[in-house]
Amino acid sequence: MSRAQPRGSRQGRAGIRDVAAAAGVSITTVSDALNGKGRLPDATRRHVREVADRLGYRPSAAARTLRTGKSGLIGLTVTTYGDEPFTFTEFAYFAEMARAATSAALARGYALVILPATSRHDVWSNVALDGTVVIDPSDHDPVVTELARQGLPIVSDGRPTGAVPVTAWVDNDHEAAVLNLLDHLAAAGARRIGLLTGTSTDTYTRLSTSAYLDWCERVGQEPVYEAYPAHDPCAGAVAADRLLARPDRPDAVYGLFDPNGTDLLAAARRYGLRVPDDLLLVCCSESTVYAATEPPVTTLSLKPRRIGTAVVQLLIDAIEGIASDRPVEQVIPTELIVRASSQRRSPRTTISPPRSPSGQ
Amino acid sequence: MSRAQPRGSRQGRAGIRDVAAAAGVSITTVSDALNGKGRLPDATRRHVREVADRLGYRPSAAARTLRTGKSGLIGLTVTTYGDEPFTFTEFAYFAEMARAATSAALARGYALVILPATSRHDVWSNVALDGTVVIDPSDHDPVVTELARQGLPIVSDGRPTGAVPVTAWVDNDHEAAVLNLLDHLAAAGARRIGLLTGTSTDTYTRLSTSAYLDWCERVGQEPVYEAYPAHDPCAGAVAADRLLARPDRPDAVYGLFDPNGTDLLAAARRYGLRVPDDLLLVCCSESTVYAATEPPVTTLSLKPRRIGTAVVQLLIDAIEGIASDRPVEQVIPTELIVRASSQRRSPRTTISPPRSPSGQ
DNA sequence: CGATCTTGCAGAAACGTAACTGTCAACGCG
DNA sequence: CGCGTTGACAGTTACGTTTCTGCAAGATCG
CATH class of the missing domain: 3.40.50.2300 (Response regulator)
Structure with a gap:
């Protein structure tokens, strides 16, 4: 008991082991109680949950990502024309599409990261992504190639040309x-x-x-x-x-x-x-x-909202390995x-x- | 397709220890060589860098974040009116502002995560943020309160009303x-x-x-x-x-x-x-x-581009602890x-x- | 020429979590 | 009464980095 003493790190936020100590249980029990995983009596679960709340415990997203390999983040890549990171002209389309995509991602517990295709590579590799949405990828986009090489699922808005290795795509006719x-x-x-x-x-x-x-x-x-x-x-x-x-x-x-x-x-x-x-x-x-x-x-x-939603659904299906009945090549009808x-x-x-x- | 498996016998991607083994040096040396940190002769640096390239080594963002406590991610929170995650009417303003913010963040090595204020709490706590931009926070926004409690820097677009604890703000007059x-x-x-x-x-x-x-x-x-x-x-x-x-x-x-x-x-x-x-x-x-x-x-x-840029600069200054000469309350002039x-x-x-x- | 300083690197301790592997008592059953 | 089973946990390892500390070997110096 004296060996596993909580170090003097009272400065930072409460960690899982602080909760364990305060609740008088082990780290495993805390993790299981909060994630609904193990086999615990409801009394213990409630107790742990209450102590965690009292301490204001928030699990570290970084640690969870490192452990599970899933970050809950998906990238939204926008092709660029000028020196600005976004398309300017199609922006009403893009805005609607991004809005729908964010909405759909959120509903399934994911968040969106905006990442222009021209961004420096160090920014790309600095964020742990579970997958990426690519808008209108060009023929030999280095970013897409690199992401595919890492084995990440990629879904594109706009059917891919040439040898762009996407998992699925959505487009209008x-x-x-x-x-x-x-x-x-x-x-x-x-x-x-x-x-x-x-x-x-x-x-x-x-x-x-x-x-x-x-x-x-x-x-x-x-x-x-x-x-x-x-x-x-x-x-x-x-x-x-x-x-x-x-x-x-x-x-x-x-x-x-x-x-x-x-x-x-x-x-x-x-x-x-x-x-x-x-x-x-x-x-x-x-x-x-x-x-x-x-x-x-x-x-x-072009119904950007439907496209944004469809793209995200396909991507998350691929991330979670769900064998969905959604076709991996979807054509969304336009409206005149x-x-x-x-x-x-x-x-x-x-x-x-x-x-x-x-x-x- | 690409199954170039290095002799590390590890199933996943090449890790830092695979690079170390392949280069015949220690893990420390690899880390120092790639990050330009320690005191190494240029020959070793070059050699390590070359081996890392050959193996296609990409450092794990999650591990780095866990170790350093910095994720390189900043949140972009949008207030919501209806059931949609974004403001609809001000969207031209928001789009321009977000564009400028993304640009400015990227230039300093950060990426932006879109996070509507109404999103479920588990999504918020699932992503490791270094700080947050909040657009027009309401009086007692629970999300802002929670983020402030965690000690994260918060910069708002729109001057805060009441007791919203922001680090800095930018607004028009x-x-x-x-x-x-x-x-x-x-x-x-x-x-x-x-x-x-x-x-x-x-x-x-x-x-x-x-x-x-x-x-x-x-x-x-x-x-x-x-x-x-x-x-x-x-x-x-x-x-x-x-x-x-x-x-x-x-x-x-x-x-x-x-x-x-x-x-x-x-x-x-x-x-x-x-x-x-x-x-x-x-x-x-x-x-x-x-x-x-x-x-x-x-x-x-309302000059959303200037606002987006200013907000991100202030936030990153706060994150990196830079004692900048920028005022923490900035008023951006409008243009008729x-x-x-x-x-x-x-x-x-x-x-x-x-x-x-x-x-x- | 021994003492100190630098150089070049290796070892190992975190970071906070999830998951796998025990352990120990109670319990049912033939 | 012996034995497998199950519930309820605890111990421990691994995830992949960064970084602090350590430690030889050569360089420098009084």
């Missing part, structure tokens, strides 16, 4: 979404549909653009598009202007990125084009501002929220009461 | 910002300024509203305001409509929340009010869409971005009678 959207515009009377796209090579931009080109070829329309670096908001306004200034000006435009809607509206005003009478408009956005613009703009929603900007005959009166945005 | 903004509107010709505010009791809403009331009393104007639950985007549109439907309709409005600008623009159109001729408009927003609306809307920016919506002389209007009270 971008091609189908674009084709459907272009058909919608054509049905509304568009004769020549233009595209506002990006110069980067991420999957979303690439698939959407090639779907547009395919569609053009199918219906025999000459492609009319402008590409700009999507991370630069000013470049988007300039590109919108350029698109409407072309001699072969389109009578309908689809913008791939969130701010394209307002930029195109502004450009249309500058050229005296009425929307939707002279120009039909659709853009991909998760923002609710397009419900209240003049006119309201039809948007394509049709508003006045893509309908030739607008039924809206100017005095209609505000409507709640559909979706969700 | 909301009162000054609102007063300045109202003066700006009055100088532009506003006779009766309305306010679109929230029903929640967070510091931002409270301070801004009381500043508005103070200003009204000072200049002798009857307050004209509508309050709505800020987390509900639909309620915002309704409240904007109500505000302009009042018999004592204001000729200028300040909206406290991000979507108020587009909602007010839409409401003004419904009532046939021209902006800025019949109605001056300002809203608090970090969004760039207001540069491209019709007309462009004057916005108040003046656009057409708050200026009476508009180049586009040709024959507008000044202030015709009712539209149509």
